Amino acid sequence: MAIEIERKFLLADDSWRGAIERSESIAQGYLVSARALHDGTAGASVRVRLSGERAWLNIKGATTGIARTEFDYPIPLDDARTMLASLCDGVLEKVRHHVRVDGVLFEVDEFAGDNRGLLVAEVELPAVDAPFPRPAWLGREVSALLRYFNVNLIAHPYRQWSPAERAAEDAAC
Numbered sequence: 001m002a003i004e005i006e007r008k009f010l011l012a013d014d015s016w017r018g019a020i021e022r023s024e025s026i027a028q029g030y031l032v033s034a035r036a037l038h039d040g041t042a043g044a045s046v047r048v049r050l051s052g053e054r055a056w057l058n059i060k061g062a063t064t065g066i067a068r069t070e071f072d073y074p075i076p077l078d079d080a081r082t083m084l085a086s087l088c089d090g091v092l093e094k095v096r097h098h099v100r101v102d103g104v105l106f107e108v109d110e111f112a113g114d115n116r117g118l119l120v121a122e123v124e125l126p127a128v129d130a131p132f133p134r135p136a137w138l139g140r141e142v143s144a145l146l147r148y149f150n151v152n153l154i155a156h157p158y159r160q161w162s163p164a165e166r167a168a169e170d171a172a173c
Contacts, residue, residue: 004060004070005125007132008148012139016108016121021098026051026109029088030151045151048075048083051096055080066143067128090154102133114157120148 028049047058055077061069084091093112098105104123111118120142123132142148147156147165 002070002072003067005067005128005130006143007066007123007125007141008143009121009123009141010139011108011119011121011137013137016099016106016135016137017097019099019101020108021100023095023097024051025093025095027084027091027093028150029084029091030154031057031083031087044069047151048080048088050077050080050084053077066125088154092150092154101135104132106135106138111153111158114159115153116159118153118158 026049028047031046031048032044044062045058045060047060049056049058055075057073057075059069059071059073092115094109094115095112097108097110099108099121100106106121106123108119108121111120121138125132146152147161
């Protein structure tokens with residue numbers, strides 16, 4: 001069974017930009033809606049993702065925390081385009097920047113559209129308690145905050161968040 005162990009962080013500043021190794025545009029949509037996940041009627045999120053000339057389905061266990069089951073399956077580009085256009089509740093667009101610090105890969109997602117302005121750094125780890133570098137640009141951890149899950153950013157995009165909503169959820173950290 002594939003397990004993803006991932007931690008998410010906001011960014012303290014833009015100094016990470018000078019260390020970008022490469023960037024890729026990503027479009028993704030969910031075949032299982034955020035509502036079904038929160039209602040408890042879905043045991044997993046099912047996502048279609050398109051990046052350049054690659055496309056795949058991704059299935060993640062609908063659990064909170066930093067560790068969950070995850071499976072990826074390559075699919076034909078035309079299938080992905082059709083799914084994004086006709087089967088998804090919305091499409092999330094972002095540019096993923098790859099930044100390596102002391103040999104550890106951070107993926108910094110710079111969101112577009114209704115999520116413009118949101119930047120989230122993710123680091124995948126081999127174990128829940130694995131150490132990793134903490135560059136100065138790495139800000140507050142948001143791994144446990146559901147609003148930062150991509151599936152939720154489609155239904156409730158960053159640009160719609162009120163200051164009161166941000167403060168209430170941020171206080172839960």
